[in-house]
Amino acid sequence: METIVSLAKRRGIIFQSSEIYGGLNGFFDYGPLGAELKRNIRNAWWEDMVHRRDDIVGLESSIIMHPRVWEASGHVEGFTDPMVDCRESKQRFRADQLFFAPVVVVGEDGAETTIGYVSALESEDTAADLQARAEDLKRKLGARGTLKPLVVADITAAHPEEIEKIPSPATGKPGSLTPPRSFNLMFETHVGALRDASSVAYLRPETAQGMFVDFKTIVDTTRVKLPFGIAQIGKSFRNEITPRNFIFCSREFEQMEMEYFIHPDADWFACHEEWLQWCRDWLISIGIPADLLSFDEHPKEKLAFYSRRTVDIMFRYPFGVQELWGIAARSDYDLKQHAKHSGKPMEIFDEATKSKVVPHVIEPAVGVDRILLAVLCSAYYEDEVEGEKRTVLRFHPRIAPYKVAVFPLLKNKPPLVERAQALYRALKRKYNVFYDESGAIGRRYRRQDEIGTPWCVTIDFDTVEKDGTFTIRDRDTLEQQRITEDQLFAMLEEKLG
Amino acid sequence: METIVSLAKRRGIIFQSSEIYGGLNGFFDYGPLGAELKRNIRNAWWEDMVHRRDDIVGLESSIIMHPRVWEASGHVEGFTDPMVDCRESKQRFRADQLFFAPVVVVGEDGAETTIGYVSALESEDTAADLQARAEDLKRKLGARGTLKPLVVADITAAHPEEIEKIPSPATGKPGSLTPPRSFNLMFETHVGALRDASSVAYLRPETAQGMFVDFKTIVDTTRVKLPFGIAQIGKSFRNEITPRNFIFCSREFEQMEMEYFIHPDADWFACHEEWLQWCRDWLISIGIPADLLSFDEHPKEKLAFYSRRTVDIMFRYPFGVQELWGIAARSDYDLKQHAKHSGKPMEIFDEATKSKVVPHVIEPAVGVDRILLAVLCSAYYEDEVEGEKRTVLRFHPRIAPYKVAVFPLLKNKPPLVERAQALYRALKRKYNVFYDESGAIGRRYRRQDEIGTPWCVTIDFDTVEKDGTFTIRDRDTLEQQRITEDQLFAMLEEKLG
Secondary structure, three states, X not given: OHHHHHHHHHOOOEEEOOHHHOOOOOOEEEOHHHHXXXXXXXXXXXXXXXXXXXXXXXXXXXXXOOHHHHHHOOHHHHOEEEEEEEOOOOOEEEHHHEEEEEEEEEOOOOOEEEEEEEEEEOOOOHHHHHHHHHHHHHHHHOOOOEEOOOOOEEHHHOOHHHHOOOEOOOOOOEOOEOOOEEEEOOOEEEOOOOOOHHHEEEEOOOOHHHHHHOHHHHXXXXXXXXXXXXXXXXXXXXXXXXXXXXXXXXXXXEEEEEEEEEOOOOOHHHHHHHHHXXXXXXXXXXXXXXXXXXXXXXXXXXXXXXXOEEEEEEXXXXXXXXXXXXXXXXXXXXXXXXXXXXXXXXXXXXXOOOEEEOOEEEEEEEEHHHHHHHHHHHHEEEEEEOOEEEEEEOOOOOOOOOOEEEEEOOOOOHHHHHHHHHHHHHHXXXXXXXXXXXXXXXXXXXXXXXXXXXXXXXXXXXXXXXXXXXXXXXXOOOOEEEEOHHHHHHHHHHHHO | OHHHHHHHHHOOOEXXXXXXXXOOOOOEEEXXXXXXXXXXXXXXXXXXXXHOOOOEEEOEOOOEEOHHHHHHOOHHHHOEEEEEEEOOOOOEEEHHHEEEEEEEEEOOOOOEEEEEEEEEEOOOOHHHHHHXXXXXXXXXXOOOOEEOOOOOEEHHHOOHHHHOOOEOOOOOOEOOEOOOEEEEOOOEEEOOOOOOHHHEEEEOOOOHHHHXXXXXXXXXXXXXXXXXXXXXXXXXXXXXXXXXXXXHEOOEEEEEEEEXXXXXXXXXXXXXXXXXXXXXXXXXXXXXXXXXXXXXXXXXXXXXXXXXXXXXXXEEEOOEEEEXXXXXXXXXXXXXXXXXXXXXXXXXXXXXXXXXEOOEEEEEEEEHHHHHHHHHHHHEEEEEEOOEEEEEEOOOOOOOOOOEEXXXXXXXXXXXXXXXXXHHHHHHOOOOEEEOOOOOHHHHHXXXXXXXXXXXXXXXXXXXXXXXXXXXXXXXXXOEEEEOHHHHHHHHHHHHO
């Protein structure tokens, strides 16, 4: 993982936001290559999801929506994490990351005495940490007997009377922690001139509600018929307490979500299965290896009451197997909630059954940043070429920032440079391409390998003096061939289509 | 304008955010056609600005940046509007939209007496409004003599002792208005668990600061050389007091900005002129008529102290000639401010002069929504075809949501439907296209005209029984021709390239 973060930084692909001011935790900027990668992922998804299908339309709803949207969706109430404050240090901790244990000593007579409590924030070795603190406490109090094995729990499991006895991880002393309290993950702001309860608004924590809120408008202004989907790409924000794993879990991120509306009597399970397959196939189509992907079905007892089934497509990141794409069967819950809260019917007239129905929905929701990280991790290879170590990003051509790099063999031979420039210009009308004339060809190849350019083209004397063909070198096979300009365009058309 | 707003609503192109909850003032959603329009504008700009040029790279920086960015840029201090509060009604007014006048009566002896003050919010007829109120006041107080012509000013011109005497527009009574106070246009939020001064953050009011803050990282990780530019497309937010003119001035909007860095000794004026021309030419290239565009040079005395020159490209909107694209010569002010505030040098090594320099910058900044509105306004036409009124959106093919609509002549003839479907599928691999088999051909044409599809293709019996050619009908000339599938693809390649 460190190698990838460091490459991303060194080549200006991804780096922390506002670095010159020390950075901002949980926010990232995408440099020239990162911006192209992101754009290619978005475009591939939109083309495949919206343009190439017959049943899906697009939407761009605003990031700030009416606050009642988030009451209806349950985000104001439910989208919370329990937090514990330390009244003395004014620090705040996520309750499920603050662990504690009573320290119990067993005397020679077998009697058990609780001599106090220890606490620790979640770390790589919370158990050992707590054990050491317990031994410390026993020594400090001069307690006799043996330490009973610690029973560790997070602070949400503490009884109210225990809270007072648990030391704050900030001060090491008990008495300053509050009981766990809900903390909303939505970023809050105020719209308009006044700043009071009436002007509160939130940055959306997901794009999905846009599709539900605009459902009726889209049904009324387009010719969609069940089943159909509404797709959206856009930024979402979650005030995560612990941003982690580079761009995997950040506070500002970009989502690609689609709500697929089906008749309430339709076979939702079959439809859900179809979307699972579609999403997996799509990931493979943009170059993510199938063997790094797996499915994770949420157990029934962990589903929200309205949810019929949720399956995540997991990706084997360097830091573990983690959720990449969630595909949920959400029943008619969201539309009915908005119908209830807005008083507006959320129905569609179904031609087949000649009746108005509230459709059910299948929701495949994925983050652009998570896909980009999966793409980056699975594209990264190190190998040896001509006795030298080579770093290569094996991006799928559709995702690669640059599609082709064009080199004149020598930069001091005007006919070569002119021909290379002409080809570069012709390619540039259609594709993002790179021109490089400095250094030995081998070095120029390696520069392109490191940023994942699939093909390099070299203009040499044969090109200008003989048949016009040039050398094309494949990033992955390292094979070199001579082809014509027409053949190059035809190949790109085929590979990038 | 109303016609356009109503068409946008009726065809689901643009509508208010969160409509089912009564809408949210200053926020808009783009429906299926609007999302495609926006996407096409963004893609055309990115391709022309970044991919087809040699000297410009892309960036996607985060919307929430370190708060010190906005101190350095001057937005925390300077980006404010003077506001007046009414202490009684708790309403807040923009000072430059709240007008007042002393009411002076001239007695028979020629003596002038100020009998009170009148006030009114800016409207289409503020002067008449104030005059009526002045006459009312005179009548109510039974003042003798003649009313002196009113001297109207906005409240920023009021003396402190006058403020107390000016009636609040909310209550009609004096005594409750505060003096004008600065109000920041940035949306504020809090990052992390704590909510205090240390966690304040802002939604960016412009994308430009991302380019300045990341300048050094981009210089260090890419091979850019002066002159070069950094381009970015993304959402920005301004808590405008009075959102107006549909999507022209909204609170959440999307910008396309580019910072073009030049050597401090370069001919900045010539560079500024070049960008003025580039931007104007680009607008024309996507279909905006040249005669609706004009230049507006900011007078020297109105420029910020660091600014050398600002020229706006103006567009004749239905509500008046308004700013569409601002092109500013901003000197080295922004980079130097960030160098000062961050302590990090903002320099680039210039090969030509073998020295480190802080470059100057030319900034063309435009809003996607404003371009979209200009495109919509200038594309709208009503004409008469075969004796019937026709509404047509004459979008440039590159911008049009659908490029081609495919019709089988009759929907109950399987060979026609099959051939039409096959063509539709083939086109859909590359372009966003529409399939329609319902209703008379004339009606299908008109549906496409209204959403701006440039070409309609009809599969008839000659297509399947004879030479395979089909009819293509041009939206603007209404001409019909027979062409082959190969010719159609070649034409699209040429027109959309």
